[in-house]
């Protein structure tokens with residue numbers, strides 16, 4: 001673990017130490033995972049691939065929750081009482097089908113995988129193929145969302161490229177799946193109001209960025225915050241993140257809704 005992560009953990013432990021008596025923060029908490037059990041792309045620090053054992057532990061904790069608290073990532077998810085959680089994965093790793101999905105299916109937990117369209121189209125090693133993506137989408141509780149066409153930062157794209165990234169990826173996924181794709185996660189979490197407006201114009205109803213935190217019902221549905229889960233997050237840290245003890249992390253980055 002690097003120094004910055006260690007400092008973050010120390011602060012969060014302190015927050016947890018003084019906040020354990022308060023109830024968990026209310027709203028929609030969207031968990032962000034990447035790979036489970038295989039290496040994640042460009043992950044030099046080893047943060048973005050959880051061991052299957054650790055992932056199972058975390059999902060077992062969620063499955064012990066009251067029914068209705070772990071919900072699908074869809075437009076109605078924002079309205080509701082109490083603390084709800086949606087489980088999401090970025091990039092479209094093949095292990096999401098082969099390792100994560102069996103655990104999620106066994107525990108009857110819904111989840112969404114945001115797929116990079118060109119990785120599928122080009123048969124990129126380690127990622128979902130068209131057949132694998134169809135198999136994943138056919139599982140009960142599974143949903144496919146978009147993650148751009150080429151996995152580029154959309155905030156850096158000119159208008160034409162931005163439009164193409166958002167629409168070509170959606171159309172490709174819909175062609176392969178034979179069903180609508182109306183949700184997306186922005187690659188690298190790179191979003192601002194221009195990207196949000198383009199996503200809305202391209203037909204998306206829900207968009208997830210990487211800003212930390214929980215979503216109140218009035219949060220912009222196309223700029224939802226998420227809670228990143230990394231490989232070092234043991235059961236204790238996972239529980240802290242669910243409780244909101246790591247939400248201070250959001251102050252590291254500017255809210256895309258203000259950009």
Ligand SMILES: [Zn+2]
Nearest residue numbers: 090091187188
């Ligand atoms: Zn990504």
